[in-house]
Amino acid sequence: MEKLINEFSLGLFVWQTLLFVLLLLLLRKFAWKPILNAVNEREEGIKNALEAAELAKKEMHNVTADSEKLLKEARAERELMLKEARQIKEKLISDSKEQAKLEGDKMIKQAQEAIESEKKAAVAEIKNQVAELSVEIAEKLIKEQLANKDKQLKLVEEMLGDIKLN
């Protein structure tokens, strides 16, 4: 202990304390604060960047999921539209077919009716003409017959003969 006290140099102690405190203050202002701040900032930056990356990843995932969903929906919609179109087409076709059939039937019926009435008219016409013709023929015949007196008389005699027979 005595040796230690003997070795103790006040001058060195004073200089050491003075220089060390000065060094401490200078380094604190010009080195440690900027260094620690820079390191902190950098660590903070890295932390933030990592968080942002994580967030972006999540966002990306969401976007992909969203687009997937949209795509799926679009596909379903298209499917639905196609199906509807097909149905409409089929309905149209069947409807028009039915209409055509109805129309045709109606036309056929009308035609048949027309034909019938035409036929009737024609038959009536023919009957009239036949009657007129026969009347004319009869007229002509009668005229002929009557022009020939002898024959007439003969005919009358024949007829009278017939009646006698009865």
Added chain:
Amino acid sequence: MQNAFLFRLLFAITLFLSAGYFANGQEDEGKEPINDIKSEIKEYIDHHLKDSHDFSLFSWSDANGELHHVGFPLPVILWDGGLKVFSSSKFHHGETVAAVDGNYYKLLHSKIYKTDAEGALSLDDQEHPTNAKPLDFSLTKSVFMIFITGLLMFWLFTSLARSYTKNGSIPKGIGRFFEPIVIYIRDDIARPNIGEKKYRKYMPYLLTIFFFIWFLNIFGLTPLGVNVTGNIAVTVALALITFLLTNFTGTKDYWKHLFDPLGATMPWYGKLPLYIILVPIELLGLFIKPFALLIRLYANMQAGHIVLMSLIGLMFIFKSWLGSPLSFGLAFAISLIEILVAVLQAYIFTMLSALYFGFASEEHEHPEDPELAHL
């Protein structure tokens, strides 16, 4: 612990080897020259461990037996009824008396004494001079190295700080080596010991003290031969700052714990007899902590230097084909261990300082111990 063990082991080996040599030496050339070398080495080590008033790199004796010193003088600053500044070259390494303003000073074992014109020193029975000692504020070798280390640290760490702004938060050059250490001190020394809330306040001190001790320890291993951290005045100054910081930043809880360590776990009449013993122990602990800090650093560095220099000195004592390489190998191994010790001691000092700051800035949320609350 391990260091102490190694020290003892090496001490034993040294003793064993030197004892072995004694037998040979007596046969060959007698005891006298060996003792000469030994005492010279001892003196040399003693001299090296002390601070000095000039920066000597090495010295040699020429053919005429005259001693030459290579190095440069440092300014001597004395307070002796007025400020006296002169170059340490006036002492001629303690060989002559320096005359300044009509006063005479003499250097003996790195201490300056006031003498008469002839430089006569009156010694007491323990060979200590009884002459008056002027107040010595010289820029000694240690002060010079502290100054150099301070400049080096300032340059290193301000350039590291600047490289962040220039380089977009990425260190450059030597900063790449030091930045992880700075972060290590923050994350593994300051944060766990002091706590997340208050560690920032102590960071500059912890960083400064770590690098200061480390750099000076490493400088001590260089052939410059400076022993700054192995100097008691330096370690006292460092420990004193830790002590002052601890107690000036101490919270109410810290002081309450000091004078009332048992708290509300016991009624006052129970605590009173215990406190007669406990409080003085706590108060003593207050001073023992920094004292252990300063002695640990001082003793470790001092021991390292003694062992290393003794092993180097052994080479000159052995002068045999076996002994010298062996002591060279040992000196080399110890050098490597000393590099480890250099950083270890800096770490321990920083770590313990952080621990004491942690005690001082502690705040108890629960005044009562939950395990004792039900009693």
